Amino acid sequence: MALDKIGIAKRIAQELRDGWYVNLGIGIPTLVANYIPEGIEVEFQSENGILGMGPFPFEGEEDADLINAGKQTITATKGAVFFDSATSFAMIRGQHVQLTVLGAMEVSQNGDIANWKIPGKMVKGMGGAMDLVASAENIIVAMMHSNKEGESKILKKCSLPLTGVGCVKKVVTELAVLEIKDGKFYLIERAPGVSVEEIKSKTEGDLVVPDFVPEMVF
């Protein structure tokens, strides 16, 4: 069966490694923080200026001066630090953050990502997404395999305005884990009960399928 959003977040959480600083985007990526594997320590960076982002506050403990990049109220963990926006993006551009997880409207087989603008619709802006994708060494995209009309979002070439070029290395969808290398998607894992045929039919980009595709293990 295809994963729900929580399933995607849980699968991405398996990619976390001890000692990593991690930036989580808005939406599904935010959920990853709830499923850190036992026995490892990671610290979350939010680009508006905190390292050591903790869970949402309890009611009555919200602080207007303590928010995440989605403008939600948050808490700070022990050992947290606040900083200005230039320092924050120095961490990102300078590749001091080990993993970036973000959502996408489209990804292409050469690692391009589009997630900030739909022509003809209201443009809200890219926020920190362009800085993040241009610099991060390790980017995982959390997204749905196809749109509401059933059209694949895993493409040969993005149709929407790009956020970054050649930067995505791994994609986790409700159906599969895909790696991007040498201009192709590689099928690494499938969601429990999802067939290779279904993944193939919903992937517009070139997909390399090995003889054996393991199911995700939770």
Added chain:
Amino acid sequence: MNKQVKNVEEALVGIEDGMTLMLGGFGLCGIPENSIAQLVKLNVKNLTCISNNAGVDDFGLGLLLQGKQIKKMISSYVGENAEFERQMLSGELEVDLIPQGSLAERCRAGGAGIPAFFTPAGFGTEVAEGKEVRIFNGKPHILESALTADFAIVKAWKGDTEGNLVFKGTARNFNPMMAMAGKITIAEVEELVPAGELDPNFIHTPGIFVQRIFKGEKFEKRIEQRTVRTK
């Protein structure tokens, strides 16, 4: 050097139609809300505002949009604001969207005497259109120019009469860089103390970047996305 002015009226003297302003804050966090209210009262028009966001309909820079005081916005993300959308789609409002990290660094560069710099952010996207591209360490970068402003208006938690500033939590965000990049920088603070009371080891923005400082009359500190968990 004493930078203290009596109130917001005195602090904003000299702001005129057509000027470029920088306003600190991320979302509604760390915005100079007393100064924004005064800009509404002054009804200065044709402003170019450099600010990461554009507020919400009835708070923050949204208040200046309501009065059609802004000609151009330079921001990284401008959702959450219906009036903004209307003015942008009708062509009344000019909008320059730039990546958040580039915006921060362009302000910092403006204050630090660096006219331009290369960044990888935006290469291969429409942000790079018309900009010089150069390869460093095998990777393409685009040339971004510094930003400065006639007035930078920032908000800090504590300040002293020397203009030294301390920020709280994530309300720091763009305020320190914008403080550096204003020809005249105005700081509104929640608490204003005499020189010597702030520990010099823990000051975030040195007073040299601040020309005027005042204690804000009231701070609503509105929360944009109140999110809580249950016990």
